[in-house]
Amino acid sequence: MKLKAKAYLRIAAEDWRDKYDYVGDFDDFTDFAEVKLDGKKGLVNEEGEEVVPPEYDYVGDFCNGLFRVMLDDKWGFVDETGTVVIPLKYDEVEDFDHLTGLAAVNVGGKWGFINEDDEEVIELKYDHVDYFDNGLIKVKLGLKWGFINLRDKVVIPLKYDEVKEFHGGLVAVRLGDEKTGKWGFFNEQGKEVIPPKYEQVRFFYEDLTTKVKIEGMWGKIDKTGKEVIPPKYATAIELGGSLERILEIEGSL
Numbered sequence: 001m002k003l004k005a006k007a008y009l010r011i012a013a014e015d016w017r018d019k020y021d022y023v024g025d026f027d028d029f030t031d032f033a034e035v036k037l038d039g040k041k042g043l044v045n046e047e048g049e050e051v052v053p054p055e056y057d058y059v060g061d062f063c064n065g066l067f068r069v070m071l072d073d074k075w076g077f078v079d080e081t082g083t084v085v086i087p088l089k090y091d092e093v094e095d096f097d098h099l100t101g102l103a104a105v106n107v108g109g110k111w112g113f114i115n116e117d118d119e120e121v122i123e124l125k126y127d128h129v130d131y132f133d134n135g136l137i138k139v140k141l142g143l144k145w146g147f148i149n150l151r152d153k154v155v156i157p158l159k160y161d162e163v164k165e166f167h168g169g170l171v172a173v174r175l176g177d178e179k180t181g182k183w184g185f186f187n188e189q190g191k192e193v194i195p196p197k198y199e200q201v202r203f204f205y206e207d208l209t210t211k212v213k214i215e216g217m218w219g220k221i222d223k224t225g226k227e228v229i230p231p232k233y234a235t236a237i238e239l240g241g242s243l244e245r246i247l248e249i250e251g252s253l
Helices: 002-013 015-019
Strands: 022-026 033-037 040-044 050-056 058-063 066-071 074-079 084-090 103-107 110-114 120-126 128-133 136-141 144-148 154-160 170-175 182-187 192-198 209-214 217-222 227-233
Touching: 033 050, 040 058, 050 058, 050 066, 066 084, 084 103, 103 120, 110 128, 120 136, 136 154, 154 170, 170 192, 192 209, 209 227
Parallel strands: none
Antiparallel strands: 022 033, 033 040, 040 050, 058 066, 066 074, 074 084, 103 110, 110 120, 128 136, 136 144, 144 154, 170 182, 182 192, 209 217, 217 227
8 A cells, every 4th residue: 555655656746747738857966847738838847837938939157157048039147046147138138158147149140249248249240259268259340350358459360351260370361352362370468479471370289389271371470470391292191190290291200
């Protein structure tokens, strides 16, 4: 009889599942599960209590104490009690960054950043914004790319046709189109340390050198732009992981 009683209690405790059209798996971090009811999504805890009521078209993952939510194509944020802390007024939003406490938001096709009090920290004026990289933000305005800091000050001018990510404290930037443009490098302080003159470049690795192509030939430079291996090789294939990396020469190795 005791076994039957326990089984009955377990079933009764799970009866809350029956009210939903769908119940997902519980998240290992939050102990919340997604539920769906009449086409809307929400979250419940392990006791079946609604944390976020099923009234949204989308509920994101828990990030920095908040959930991204969307209803009728408008986005905002709710906390773990289901309280709306940032109104659903944005066309797009990204999660809050755990280091800066800022989230990218979009209204009318323009991106900027807000803090958790819904205060605009970086004006919504950019056509694209990327993730935080070495304390800077990659942004696009019109057709040109550059980097700004967290105070919305331009650090690397928004005049480049392509920019990469920081590696070894330097970021590659391209001036001109993909076929004829030239690549150079900036540091985190916004100083151009290597002018755009290379047809192709790679990232700086742990040996603080990178491969570059100029006038159709490959070589290696250090972080000051000094040639480590002259650009006279036809291919650039890495062989190993030390300062003694060399370039494979077609037909000569």
